[in-house]
Each structure stands twice: as C-alpha cells, then as structure tokens.
Amino acid sequence: MESKTLEDLVEGNKMYQLVTERLEVKNPSSTDLFERFDMEAELMALILDLYNEDDTDFPYEKLQNFPPDQVLSYLQASHKLYLSKKLPEIELTMEHFFSRYGESHPLLTSLTLFFNQYKNRLVAHIRMEEKEFFPFIKRLIAASKGELTSAEVNEILATKSIDDFNDHHDPIEDDLKEVSALIHTYSSKEETPLPFRVFLNQVELFELELRKHAIIEDHVLVPIAKELERTLKQK
Numbered sequence: 001m002e003s004k005t006l007e008d009l010v011e012g013n014k015m016y017q018l019v020t021e022r023l024e025v026k027n028p029s030s031t032d033l034f035e036r037f038d039m040e041a042e043l044m045a046l047i048l049d050l051y052n053e054d055d056t057d058f059p060y061e062k063l064q065n066f067p068p069d070q071v072l073s074y075l076q077a078s079h080k081l082y083l084s085k086k087l088p089e090i091e092l093t094m095e096h097f098f099s100r101y102g103e104s105h106p107l108l109t110s111l112t113l114f115f116n117q118y119k120n121r122l123v124a125h126i127r128m129e130e131k132e133f134f135p136f137i138k139r140l141i142a143a144s145k146g147e148l149t150s151a152e153v154n155e156i157l158a159t160k161s162i163d164d165f166n167d168h169h170d171p172i173e174d175d176l177k178e179v180s181a182l183i184h185t186y187s188s189k190e191e192t193p194l195p196f197r198v199f200l201n202q203v204e205l206f207e208l209e210l211r212k213h214a215i216i217e218d219h220v221l222v223p224i225a226k227e228l229e230r231t232l233k234q235k
Helices: 016-020 022-026 033-037 041-052 060-064 068-101 108-144 150-159 162-166 172-187 194-234
Strands: none
Touching (some): 016 022, 016 041, 016 194, 041 194, 060 194, 068 108, 108 162, 108 172, 150 194, 162 194, 172 194
C-alpha cells in the first residue's frame, strides 16, 4: 500500500474533521498527530474513505489487516469524543432552544425528552463497551501475543466470547433518526427556526458518526476478535 500522511488527505473534505477531531481528544499535549493516536496514516485514510463511501461497497478486509490495537484505539478515542464534545455540544444547542423559546414551542418538549432518554442509553452503551467488551478484546490481543499464561487464556475463553457481546449489541445509532424525523415533520408545516436547523445538522452528523462507528465495530473489530478467539481455541 502506498504510504500516505495525514497532510495528503483532502483538508476540505466535509468528513475530514469527523475522522480526525478525535485525535485532539486522545492526547492534546502532543504536537504529532501519529504520536497522539499511535496510528498509521493508511488506517486513517481508509477510515476517511469509509465515511465518504457507500457502506455496502467498502472493502472491510483492508481495515481488518491492521493491528487490532490500532482499530481499538480509534474506537476508544471516538467514545471519548462523544462524551467530552459531541453530546455536550448538542446539549448546549438544546439549552439555547429554551433560552430563546422557553417551553412554548410545540417541538421542544418532545425533542428534549427524547434526546435526554437517548443520551442516557448511549452513555450506558459506551460504558458497557469500555468496561466489558473492549477489555475482553484487549485480553484476546494480549493472549495472541503470548503475554498471558495458559491458565489465563483458558479462563478468558471459558467465561466470555465475542458472540456474547454481539447478542446484546443493539444499533443504538438508529434511534437518532427519530429526532431528525420529528424536526422534518415540523419543518414541513412551518418555517424552521435557525436553532432547530443547527440542531438538526448536529443530530444528522452525529447519527452518521455513530453509524460509521458501529460499522467499524461490527465489520472490522468483531471479525478480527473472532479470528483471535478461534486461533486461541485451536492451540
């Protein structure tokens, strides 16, 4: 694969910031993007392609060729970005709603109630992955590198499996479509105020972000982890 740098990626691409902004969350004190993220430019370039292309046509096997540590690092940085920046930004917009319109606007109550409930589900989903799913994969990676004893490996394989997590891995990003639908329904009846258009843009970009995040988990990280698990069981 031809070597690329982040500078080679198209700066003006509307998806560029969605992919790279989590680098600042990883380690803001570092001046080197790759040092911050411990990731190869080729992987970032492929992820940017994923954000720009149709999901059905994307060559996921190319991403599966990268070290699982790097894929996992990207996903964990995404979680930090969602909790520290994305959700607070959306909540700030909603606060602006109330400062401008109070409780008189017919859409505000529905949006606020739904988004607060959604935020709680999303945070719980992220916490579960950070507490159980990702640590399990990290232990599979460590075992595959020979960093664990045979007893430790057997314990891992006996207590959990990737399929256990897949059974409880709901597509939580789909719920955000209801927020967009609420605003679009309202917009068809009267002119949409600017704060609602800003909020709609934030929600639709966040829904795209979460959908791509879930795709990387389901079509890249999980297959990699399953192969690690299968190899360990064969030994």
